Amino acid sequence: MSSSVTALEQGRDLGRKIQPGPILLLGAPGVGKGTQAKELVKLWGIPQISTGDLLRANVAQGTQLGRVAKEIMGRGELVPDSLVNEMVAVRLLEPDTVRGYILDGFPRTLGQANWLDGRLATQVESLPVVAVSIQVNYNQLLRRITGRRNCPVCQTIYNVYMNPPKRDGFCDVEGAALVQRADDTEEVFKERMRAYAALTAPVVDHYREQGRFAEVDGDRPIAVIAAGIVAAVEKLRG
Ligand code: AMP
DSSP states (O other), X not given: OOHHHHHHHHHHXXXXXXXXXXXEEEOSTTSSHHHHHHHHHHHHOOOEEEHHHHHHHHHHHTOHHHHHHHHHHHTTOOXXXXXXHHHHHHHHTSXXXXXXXXXXXXXXXXXXXXXXXXXXXXXXXXXOOEEEEEEOOHHHHHHHHHHEEEOTTTOOEEETXXXXXXXXXXXTTTOOBOBXXXXXXXXXXXXXXXXXXXXXXXXXXXXXXXXXXXXXXXSSOHHHHHHHHHHHHHHHHO
């Protein structure tokens, strides 16, 4: 058995023992928050709440929020806190969040973090949040972002450099033509990294100072990182 498979098996054993509660996945664009969130969903059966995915769904549906967000996202900037907080508030009312949820890409500003902290403080039955920050170096992130392709049908994520599909440009599972996100270009990536450094890095410090915080090295096989996150959450919930 490979070491990464063993690591995920160990993670699974750990993961079954705990009540996950609210989990924040923090980290720069391309560190693998979405990929890891999907691993944790399989393990714990709690939902992934990706503000990027929710915003893209609004753009695709042409809602009022989507029309405002489209331009901002295309520039690699952040959508205003009030709009994102409201969208998250509505999503957190869904009954599937009762045992916990994985917030992926939220909070991204101190304003969002303070809003979330305030909201959770009013919910006595909710466990406190556990924050996990995934670390990957800049050059690696650039390759991940510019090489990223998604299946529009099953949402499987590929990378043309590191995890290519068997047939160039097509999903292994669905056979659908893969798509690239409009903001996954080098130019927009640089703006997203600037927004991350200015606005989101302080959020990482905010949760580090609160405790219930862990950092994991995101430059390892997916299953090994997932096992690291599970072990960290288990320890912080212990
Ligand atoms: P993501 O899929 O998480 O990389 O997000 C894609 C884009 O959606 C970001 O570059 C932002 O423009 C926007 N976005 C996603 N989440 C947030 C958030 N929490 N606050 C503000 N803007 C967001």
